[in-house]
Amino acid sequence: MTIKDKVVKIIAEQGMLNVNDITQTATLKDLGIDSLAIVESIFVIEEEFNINVPFNANCPEESNFDVSSVSSIIKSVEKLVAEQV
């Protein structure tokens, strides 16, 4: 599974949706994922990829982790995984 596939699977599980319902441009809000579910998603992502995600829910734009859309999350995870290697 690629990073993209894994991230989509995690987001789908959080939103209790089918992976096919997750479009790249969808925002988490569109998918019914609230602030607490975002935080849980980040935990699952950290566990899955063994990375540290610098996310603060108070100032989400300031972290290097862009949660504005599914594609931005995938890009951010890819970047963090690459940095770790």
Added chain:
Amino acid sequence: MNRVVITGSGTINALGNDVPQTLVSMREGRCGIGPLKFRDVDRLSVKIGAQVKGYNETDYFDHKELTLFDRFTQFAILAARQAVEESGLIFDEELSESSGVLLGTAAGGMNTWEDNYRAVFESGKNRVHPFVVPKLMHNAAACTISMEFNLKGPSFTVSTACASSNHAIGLAFQMVRSGMAKIMVTGGSESMLTFGGVKAWEGLRVMSKDACRPFSGNRSGMVQGEGAGIFILETFENAISRGANILAEIVGFAMNSDASHIVMPSKRGAAISISRALKDAQINISDVSYINAHGTGTRANDTTECAAIESVFGGHLKNLMISSTKSMHGHLIGATGAVELLACIMALRDGIVAPTIGYEQKDETCALDVVPNFARNAKVKAVVSNAFAFGGMNAVLVLKSP
């Protein structure tokens, strides 16, 4: 001041996973204490407890709920569902504004603390699930009940060790009595029966390795239990006007502090709390038929408690029955007063006084009618329920039939 009645009850504990099962067990003098079944039990020197039986959390809650529901919250919500159903109440917008939740717990989300400490300290993990805080907080159970039933009135959680439930129920009683709340969902929940929970208690050297024998000359200490008891309190007038079934009436409550010792009980403090509760209830000592004792089965408590009862009831002692149902369901710590309230309801409503089982030998310092080993049919007028906690915090409830 309003009269306050109980119109709903729910429980899960070692004697049963609901109220009817629990009452049958109490009536039949069944023992819910047995060998402990959880990880690392071989490292404990106390290997017995009163665990909830045949319980699988995934039978009741989905994965998402379990990320937030510690075992103590699970017990509370299951008991609350039974209680709300029995009460027949529907919390519409207007009622929900003046209906609250007031629970007692001593250790809150202990299982969550333990699991995550293990992960972080023992297994060296560097992250824990984001919901650990809302899961382990002492008020988690009360919050969950408030959210499930849309209860927007005054809610909180109290913690006074073994008296937590009596304090919670007593305060909820006062809130309905004063009109501060129309309905209160109250009681307690505890899930301290874990490796760490038992290990912590072992050091105090008050736990028995074989049985809980309150008042018996050969008693060897307390046995821990787990579970929850939840009740619906409302005014007598409200219950009557909507045709609700009334289980019992709470008529008095008192709480005081020994200001004496961090673990040893005080005869004086206990006696005063009992007297004040009777005064609050405006009931004479001669009207009390049954006392559900704190009766932990320790040398210290049982002797002190009997002395306190003797000093309050004096000449009326020969007409008084005292039993400790901890002999059957164990000591549920913060939830014990709630489960014991069921024995009080059974005495008043059904005329059945639960026994103190495991009684084998007379003890001169506990020479009262402790309803040894077998339940008794009796016409019961008023009932007292004692809770005397570590740190000298005492809370006593008085009930009668409406």
